[in-house]
Each structure stands twice: as C-alpha cells, then as structure tokens.
Amino acid sequence: MIDCDVHNDWATAEVLLPYLDPNFRDYIVRGELPGPRGAFPHAHRPWLHPEDFRRHDIRPKTQDDHYTLMKENLLDRYGHEVAILTGEEALEASTLANPHYATALVRAYNDWLVDYWLPKDKRFKGSIIVAAQDPAGAASEIRRLGDHPDLVQVLLSSGSYRPFGDQLYHPIWEAANEVGLPLAIHLGGQGGINYNPIGCGPTTYYWETHALLCQPGMSHVASVIANGIFEKWPKMMFIVIECGIAWLPGLLWRLDANYKALRKETPWVKRLPSEYARDHIRLSTQPMENPANKEHLWAILDAIDGKNTLMFASDYPHWDFDDPTRLPIPPDWREHIFKLNAYQVYSRLQPKPDVTRSREPLAA
Amino acid sequence: MKVGLKAMKTYVICKTIDLPPGERKIVELDGKSVGVFNVEGEFYALLNYCPHAGGALCRGPVTGTALPTNEFKYVYGRAGRVLRCAWHGWEFDIPTGEALVDPKIKAKKYRVTVENGDDVVLHV
Numbered sequence: 001m002i003d004c005d006v007h008n009d010w011a012t013a014e015v016l017l018p019y020l021d022p023n024f025r026d027y028i029v030r031g032e033l034p035g036p037r038g039a040f041p042h043a044h045r046p047w048l049h050p051e052d053f054r055r056h057d058i059r060p061k062t063q064d065d066h067y068t069l070m071k072e073n074l075l076d077r078y079g080h081e082v083a084i085l086t087g088e089e090a091l092e093a094s095t096l097a098n099p100h101y102a103t104a105l106v107r108a109y110n111d112w113l114v115d116y117w118l119p120k121d122k123r124f125k126g127s128i129i130v131a132a133q134d135p136a137g138a139a140s141e142i143r144r145l146g147d148h149p150d151l152v153q154v155l156l157s158s159g160s161y162r163p164f165g166d167q168l169y170h171p172i173w174e175a176a177n178e179v180g181l182p183l184a185i186h187l188g189g190q191g192g193i194n195y196n197p198i199g200c201g202p203t204t205y206y207w208e209t210h211a212l213l214c215q216p217g218m219s220h221v222a223s224v225i226a227n228g229i230f231e232k233w234p235k236m237m238f239i240v241i242e243c244g245i246a247w248l249p250g251l252l253w254r255l256d257a258n259y260k261a262l263r264k265e266t267p268w269v270k271r272l273p274s275e276y277a278r279d280h281i282r283l284s285t286q287p288m289e290n291p292a293n294k295e296h297l298w299a300i301l302d303a304i305d306g307k308n309t310l311m312f313a314s315d316y317p318h319w320d321f322d323d324p325t326r327l328p329i330p331p332d333w334r335e336h337i338f339k340l341n342a343y344q345v346y347s348r349l350q351p352k353p354d355v356t357r358s359r360e361p362l363a364a
Numbered sequence: 365m366k367v368g369l370k371a372m373k374t375y376v377i378c379k380t381i382d383l384p385p386g387e388r389k390i391v392e393l394d395g396k397s398v399g400v401f402n403v404e405g406e407f408y409a410l411l412n413y414c415p416h417a418g419g420a421l422c423r424g425p426v427t428g429t430a431l432p433t434n435e436f437k438y439v440y441g442r443a444g445r446v447l448r449c450a451w452h453g454w455e456f457d458i459p460t461g462e463a464l465v466d467p468k469i470k471a472k473k474y475r476v477t478v479e480n481g482d483d484v485v486l487h488v
Contacts, residue, residue, distance in 0.1 A: 021438065021440070022428070022440040022443075023430050023438040023439075023440040024438075026427055026428070030425060030427075051425075051448065051453050055450055055451050056423060056424045056425060056448070056449075056450035056451075056453075057419075057420045057423040057424070057450035057451070319451070319452060319453055320452065321451060321452070323417055323418060323419075325418075326417060326418065
C-alpha cells in the first residue's frame with residue numbers, strides 16, 4: 001500500500017525555531033500568534049504584530065491575573081472612575097463564515113462578561129458584542145441583554161462585510177435604539193469573511209497597516225451619515241473606537257461639499273454631514289495622533305469641536321496604550337474628554353454628584 | 365554605601381555570578397527604578413523610565429533586531445544588546461542608552477563597576 005497523504009504534525013510550532021531565520025525567530029517567540037505560544041502564524045488576520053500587541057510588562061498567567069494586573073497598572077494607578085470593557089478576541093467572531101456559530105460565541109462571551117467581569121469591580125461597565133454578519137442574531141442578542149444596567153453600548157468590530165450604514169444592518173441599529181444603547185465600533189475583525197480593511201489591497205507590514213486603521217472608521221462614518229441612520233433613529237449615537245481622530249475634519253469637509261451638490265442621491269439625508277457628526281458621532285482618542293507641534297493637532301480637532309466630541313480611551317494593555325497623564329489635548333478640554341463627554345453619550349453611567357458642578361465653564 | 369563626588373551614591377547590587385550574561389536585575393533605589401544588565405560580560409544600567417512616554421523600559425525584552433539594510437532583506441544583529449520598552453516597544457541600545465530610531469533620544473544611563481572581585485556596584 002502506498003498512502004499518499006499522511007500528516008506529520010508538531011506538538012508546537014516552536015520545533016521550527018532552530019531552522020528558522022533568526023530575525024523571524026523573535027516573531028514566533030514573542031510576536032502575535034493566532035493562538036497560544038507555539039501556534040503557527042496563519043493569518044486569522046493578515047497582519048500579526050511582530051512583538052505581540054500586548055504590553056510586555058503585563059503578562060497575566062492565570063485568568064484572575066487579568067483583573068489584578070489591570071487594577072494595579074490602570075484602574076488604581078490612574079484613578080479611573082469608570083472602565084468600559086471592550087473584550088479582546090470576542091470581536092473577532094465577526095470574521096467567521098458561519099453566522100450561527102459567530103452569534104453563539106459572542107453570546108457566550110457576553111454572558112461570561114456579565115458573570116465574571118462586571119461583579120469584580122464597581123468601576124466596570126460592559127459592551128454587548130454582536131456579530132454583524134448575523135444581523136437578526138445580533139438584534140436578538142441586543143434585546144436579550146439590553147436592559148442590563150451595567151451594559152452601556154453595543155459593540156461591533158470595525159472590520160465588516162459592508163459599511164455599517166447599509167440597510168443589511170438596520171435590524172442591529174433598530175435593536176440598539178429600542179434598548180437605548182449607543183452603537184460602537186472598535187478596531188478588529190480584519191480578516192476572514194470581512195472585506196479587506198485597506199483600500200487598494202492589503203498592505204504588507206504591521207506598522208504601516210496599523211497607521212491605516214482609520215480607513216474602516218472613515219468608511220463607516222460616511223456610510224452611517226449617507227444612509228440616514230440619524231434621521232431614522234434621531235437619538236442614536238455612533239462611537240468610533242481606536243480608529244484615530246485627526247482624519248475626521250477633512251472627511252467631513254469633503255462629505256459636506258459633495259452633499260451640497262448631490263443631496264438628491266440621498267433625499268433621506270436632511271442636514272449637512274458635519275452636523276450629524278457633531279450631534280451623533282463620538283471618537284475615542286487612542287491612538288492619539290501626536291505631532292511635534294501640538295498646535296497643529298489642536299487646530300484640526302477644534303474643527304470638529306473636539307472638546308465636546310472626543311472621549312478618552314487608553315487601550316490598556318496594548319502596545320499603543322495612551323497614558324492619560326500624557327494625552328496631548330488642550331488643558332481646558334481635559335474635563336470634557338476625560339469625563340463629561342462620556343457621561344453624555346453613555347446614558348447609563350451614573351455621574352458622581354460633583355459632575356453637575358464641573359459642567360460649568362472651566363477656568364482656562 | 366559610600367558617598368562620592370557629586371553626591372553620587374553607590375550600591376552593591378549583587379555578585380557577578382547572580383547576574384550572568386543576557387540577564388537583568390531591576391532594583392528600586394531612592395525612589396528610582398533602575399535596570400542593571402549583563403551584556404556579554406559587561407555591566408550596564410538604565411533608568412527604568414522610557415524617554416519616549418515614561419513606560420517601563422527595563423521590563424521589556426532584551427533581544428536583537430533587524431539591522432538597517434539597503435535592499436529587501438533582513439540581517440539580524442545586535443543580539444543581546446537591544447532593549448525594547450515594555451510599553452510601546454521602542455528599541456534602545458543597552459550600552460549607550462540610545463534609541464535605535466533616533467540616537468538623540470537617550471535613556472538615562474548609570475555607571476556600573478565590578479569591585480572587590482565580584483561585587484556588581486551601581487553608581488546612582
């Protein structure tokens with residue numbers, strides 16, 4: 001007998017290390033892998049961080065370490081009042097072909113979030129993660145958990161099959177509106193069935209790609225405005241997390257100019273795109289653009305009323321973490337960006353008593 | 365402990381045998397966190413504070429890196445001399461404290477000597 005196909009597997013892909021070019025040994029030993037140490041780097045997304053996307057000083061060994069390290073290195077260190085949890089890998093369910101499997105996975109994650117994480121710390125609030133390739137399943141998941149007082153937003157990966165204003169996704173918006181939650185997108189889902197997140201084809205290296213993470217954010221912003229999401233659901237807020245911010249003014253200038261000439265293409269859109277953005281779209285700060293001359297950044301952010309439309313995010317514990325003590329924003333915007341804007345958008349957060357007073361104009 | 369010129373203090377960190385090549389030791393002294401490194405038998409010390417963004421510099425991996433090249437190929441070098449900041453991953457040359465991406469950016473360095481035969485002594 002001649003058997004023409006017999007698989008000779010490894011216990012760990014690290015058996016390749018002695019044979020591998022030393023430059024790429026580091027990628028296997030320390031870099032991002034689509035599984036535990038020893039996993040082979042197949043492209044669950046095509047861009048793997050060569051040194052792992054997590055900070056090297058945050059190395060949880062047990063499940064409970066994830067919380068204790070976060071408490072020490074983030075919550076207590078910086079004096080957080082609220083930390084909105086956005087999960088980690090659960091967002092990647094959006095990359096799976098089987099929508100039933102994807103929804104089952106995020107349901108399991110959401111229940112674990114409620115059971116395990118939320119009771120751990122009074123500062124925790126959660127996000128209902130849903131799988132956008134299953135709009136009906138996503139909508140029912142939003143309705144299933146939508147009245148939980150500590151779940152403050154619906155969360156999708158920025159990687160998607162279509163831009164999120166598309167009518168395909170309106171059942172998700174409808175459900176979020178019904179339970180009174182904002183809808184957020186977070187960088188992720190950049191592989192599998194989702195559309196390539198980089199225009200003109202996939203870029204090659206991790207860092208060049210990461211700088212282009214704004215591209216899906218830009219597409220979703222244009223899409224939700226052009227598809228009239230905020231006319232259909234006038235109380236809806238759309239939150240763009242980890243997609244950068246300095247691109248927004250230029251995009252809105254372009255959208256406004258085009259709309260003025262071609263509004264007939266979208267007669268359900270009644271106002272200028274920039275007006276919808278001002279009232280309904282909020283961006284998280286991280287990874288904050290940080291030019292040598294802060295005035296360059298501040299002039300741009302002023303064009304989108306950044307004082308009132310940006311919300312601080314650290315992205316802990318990732319490699320591009322923003323330290324709240326070093327955020328390059330104008331001093332008189334701090335109270336808004338670090339607290340007040342989030343209280344306004346996340347209606348389920350309970351402001352502490354002093355917040356009402358601090359809404360008064362701040363001294364320059 | 366002895367106090368020298370410029371009010372510099374010296375601390376015996378450990379014996380040389382306790383800090384073999386490739387290893388590091390992070391010590392807390394007078395409110396300062398300092399990493400002491402053995403690179404191929406030579407001892408160096410850097411402040412555990414990254415000049416980029418204040419991160420935990422000395423808790424990152426000690427490694428090599430891809431050397432600058434003029435064509436599309438990887439040449440691995442500086443093995444054991446490169447410290448990557450634990451937060452954002454900036455690379456620093458341990459002996460000089462200079463950032464690889466811009467040598468004008470320098471991690472704070474301290475002198476390390478070996479005294480009495482095998483005491484690793486940090487001058488802060």
